Amino acid sequence: MVRTSLAGAALALLLPMISAAAEAPAASQPSTPATTSPAATPAASAPEAAATAATATPVVASTAPAGPKITYSSCHVDGPYIAMTFDDGPHVQNTPRLLDMLKQRGIKATFFLVGECVAANPQIVKRIVAEGHEIGNHSWSHPLLSKMSDGSVADQLQKTQSAIVAACGITPKLMRPPYGGFTQRQQRWANGEYGYKCILWDVDPEDWKIRNAEHVQSVILKEATSGSIILSHDIHKTTVDAMPATLDALAAKGFKFVTVSELIAMDKPKPAKPAKATADAASSPAKADAAPAKKADVPASAKKADAPAPVAATK
Numbered sequence: 001m002v003r004t005s006l007a008g009a010a011l012a013l014l015l016p017m018i019s020a021a022a023e024a025p026a027a028s029q030p031s032t033p034a035t036t037s038p039a040a041t042p043a044a045s046a047p048e049a050a051a052t053a054a055t056a057t058p059v060v061a062s063t064a065p066a067g068p069k070i071t072y073s074s075c076h077v078d079g080p081y082i083a084m085t086f087d088d089g090p091h092v093q094n095t096p097r098l099l100d101m102l103k104q105r106g107i108k109a110t111f112f113l114v115g116e117c118v119a120a121n122p123q124i125v126k127r128i129v130a131e132g133h134e135i136g137n138h139s140w141s142h143p144l145l146s147k148m149s150d151g152s153v154a155d156q157l158q159k160t161q162s163a164i165v166a167a168c169g170i171t172p173k174l175m176r177p178p179y180g181g182f183t184q185r186q187q188r189w190a191n192g193e194y195g196y197k198c199i200l201w202d203v204d205p206e207d208w209k210i211r212n213a214e215h216v217q218s219v220i221l222k223e224a225t226s227g228s229i230i231l232s233h234d235i236h237k238t239t240v241d242a243m244p245a246t247l248d249a250l251a252a253k254g255f256k257f258v259t260v261s262e263l264i265a266m267d268k269p270k271p272a273k274p275a276k277a278t279a280d281a282a283s284s285p286a287k288a289d290a291a292p293a294k295k296a297d298v299p300a301s302a303k304k305a306d307a308p309a310p311v312a313a314t315k
C-alpha cells in the first residue's frame with residue numbers, strides 16, 4: 001500500500017511534468033508551419049527550427065528576384081497558361097461576335113485597341129472591359145512608330161489612352177506597337193512616360209495576310225506552348241470564324257486562358273541560368289527586343305496591306 005501510495009505520489013508529481021511536456025510541442029507545432037519564422041519556434045525544438053529556417057529561406061529567395069522587365073514576347077510560366085490577344089479593333093461586327101464566343105467559354109483575352117476604332121465604337125470598348133478582358137494601347141492610327149518622332153509617338157499613344165479612358169474609365173497598362181516596330185529607347189520611354197509594358201508575341205498565324213480560318217487555327221494549335229502570347233486580329237471575319245474551333249482545341253490540349261497581365265504576373269526567370277539572374281535582368285530586355293524586332297520587320301514590309309484595314313473597316 002505504501003509502495004503504491006508512494007508510486008501514486010511519484011506519479012502525481014510526474015504527471016503535470018508529462019502533460020506539460022506533451023503540451024509544449026503540441027502548442028509549438030501549429031505555430032511552426034503557420035509562421036515559418038525561426039524566431040517564433042521554441043528553443044526546445046532547435047533542430048526543427050533549423051530545418052524550418054533551412055526550408056523557409058530558399059522559398060523566399062526563389063521568389064525574390066524579378067528584373068525590371070518591360071518587354072514580353074512570351075512568358076516563362078509553370079502551368080499551361082496562354083494569352084490570346086486580338087489587335088486593331090474594336091470592329092463593329094467581328095468584335096461583338098468574338099466577345100460572344102469568349103463569353104460562352106469563360107475565356108478572358110486581351111485586346112490591343114486602335115484609337116480611331118475606340119472613338120468610333122466606345123460601346124464595344126465598354127463591353128470588352130465589362131466582360132473581364134484586358135485592353136492595351138495599339139496607337140491611334142496604326143503607324144510604324146519606330147520611324148516617328150517622339151512627339152508624334154506621344155501623340156499617337158496619348159490620344160488613344162484618352163479615348164480608352166473616355167470610353168470605359170480604364171487606363172491601359174500595356175501597349176503593343178503596330179507591326180511590333182518600337183525601338184528599345186522608345187520602349188523605355190513609353191514605360192517611363194505611361195508605365196506601359198511593351199507586348200509582342202511568339203505565335204503569329206499571319207491572319208491579316210492569309211484570310212483563311214483553317215490556316216489560323218492550324219498555326220495557333222501547332223505553335224502555342226505554355227506562356228505563349230498569341231497574336232491575331234478581331235477585325236478580320238476569317239480570324240473570328242477560326243476562333244470557336246481554335247479555342248476549343250486549345251482547351252482540349254489542356255491550355256488555360258489568361259490575360260496578358262495575368263500571364264506576366266506568373267512570369268519567372270528561366271531556371272537554366274538562375275545564378276546570372278541579376279546580371280541578365282539588365283540585358284534581357286535588349287535580348288528580348290532583338291528577336292521580335294526582326295520579326296516585326298516582316299509584317300512592317302507588308303504594312304500597306306495591313307494599315308488601311310482597321311481604318312477602312314470602321315469608317
Ligand SMILES: [Zn+2]
Nearest residue numbers: 087088178179
Ligand atoms: Zn495592328
